[in-house]
Amino acid sequence: MYNLSKQFLINGTFQKISPFDRAFQYGDGIFRTFVVENKKVLHWKHHYKKIVEDCLALKITPPKEKDLLTDINTLFKSKKKSVGKFIISRGNSERGYKFSEDIVHNRFLIKTKMPIYPKEYFNLGVNLCVCKQKLNPSILSGVKHLNRLENIMARQEWKGDHYADGILLDQNGYVIECISSNIFMRIGNTIYTPKISQVGIKGVTRELIIKISMKLGFKIKETTFKLNKLLESDEVFITNSLFGVLQVKEIKNKLWQHQELASLFNQSLENFNT
Template identity: 80%
Template sequence: MHNWPFNLSKQFLINGKFQHISPFDRAFQYGDGIFRTFVVENKKPRHWKYHYKKIAQDCLAIKIKPPKEKELLSDIASLFRSNKKAVGKFIISRGLSERGYKFNKDIVHNRFLIKTKMPSYPKAIFRSGVNLYVCKHKLNPTVLSGVKHLNRLENIMARQEWKSDQYADGILLDSDGNVIECISSNIFMRIGKVIYTPKISDIGIKGVTRELIIKISSQLGFKVKEATFSLNKLLEADEVLITNSLFGVLQVKKIKNISWKHQDSASLFNQSLESLNT
C-alpha cells in the first residue's frame, strides 16, 4: 500500500474498514452488485432517505440482502469527517466466490464506500445551460431496467463517441429512436406547463433527482407525465432539462442545431431541491 500515489486510507472503506479488496469479489469478477452516488455536505448525505431506498430496492432486484441503513450511515460518519462538500459512492457487491457464476446461498455481501472531491461546475452552466450530444449507440431492453447495477459498458461505449468539452452529456435512444436518458443523467422536456420524462420500463435508470423532480413539480405549478417520445419531439419542446444527484438540475441550451434561450425552471427546481436537503 505504501506505493500508492496518495493516502487512500482517507478515500474508501470496505465493510467499515480500510482494507484490501479481494479479486474474488464478484463485483470485480462479474460486476455483480449495485451502486449509488450522492453528495455529502456538512458530514450529512444529501437526500439520504431517497438514496437508501434506491440502494435497498436495487439490491433486492438482483437478490442481494440490502445492508442495514445504520451500517451505511456509520461508514459515512467514519469517512466524511470534514464539513467540506464531497461525493460519496456506495458499491454493494454480492460478496466473494470462486470462479463461475454460481455462488453459495450463504454468501455475504460486501459494502464499499468511496470518497472523492466534489466536481467544480462552472457557474456559467447554471446561468446559460449546457449542450447535449446525441449518441449513436442505442440502448437495448433489459430485465434489470431501473437498477443501477455495476455493468455500465453501454454507457462507457457511448461516452467514447465525443472527446471535446463542448458537451455536458450524451442523449441515449432506444432502437426505435425514443429518448431514454443521458449517459449520466435523466432528461426532462417541458411543453407549456407539462413536464415529460421518458417512461423507464424495460430500459434506463431511475435517478434520485428524477424522482424528486416528479415529486415537487406540482408545487411549482407543473404537471409531470412519464411518456414515450422521440428525439424530434424533444427538439420541439419549450425547454429541456437534465438531472443528477451531483449538479441537481441544468437547462439544456443546445441539441444538434436547436437552441433554447435561458429560462427559470432549472433554478426553481434547484431551490426546491435545497429545501428537501435531508
C-alpha cells in the same frame, strides 16, 4: 504518496478488495452516488431507499442503514461538499456464475472531490450530444447495477468540453436518458420524462423532480417520445444527484433561450425534506 486509506472503506474498514469479489468478476452489484456535506448525505432517505430496492432486484440482501451511516461518519470528516459512492456487491465467490445461498454482500464507500461545474452551466445552460450508442432492453430496467458498458462506450463519442452529457436512445429511437443524468422536457404546463420500463436508470433526483413538479403546479407525465418531439419542446433540462438540475441550451443545432425553471428546481431541491 497518495493515501488511499482516506478515500474508501470496505465493510467499514480499510482493507484490500479480493479478486474473488463478484463486483470485480461480473459486475454483480449496485451503486449509488450522492453529495455529502458536514457528514450528512443530501436526500439520504431517498438514496437508501434506492439502494434497498436495487439490491432486492438483484436478490442481494440490502445492507443495514445504520452500517452505511456509520461508514459515512467514519470516512467523511470535512464539512466541505464531497462526493460519496456506495457499491454493494453480492460478495465473494469462486469462478462461475453460481453462488452459494449463504453468500454475504460486501459494501464499499468511496470518497472523491466534488466536481467544479462551470458557472455558465447554471447561468446559460449546457449542450448535449446525441449518441450513436443505443441502449438495449433489460430485465433490470431502473436498477443502477454495475454493468454500465453502454454508457462507457457512449461517453467515448466526443472529446473536449463542448458537451456536458450525451443523450441515449433505445433501439427504436426513443429517448431514454443521458449518459450520467436523467432528462426532462416541458411543453406548456406539462413536464415529460422518459418512462423507465424496459431500459434506463431511475435516479434519485429524477424522482424528486417529479414530486416537486406536481407541488409547483405542473402536470407530469412519464411517457415515450422520440428525439424530434424533444427538439420541439419549450424547454429541456437534465438532472443528477451532483449538479441537481441544468437547463439544456442546445441539441443538434436546436437552441433554447435561457429560462428560470432549472434555477427554481435547484432551489426547491435544497429545501426538499420529504
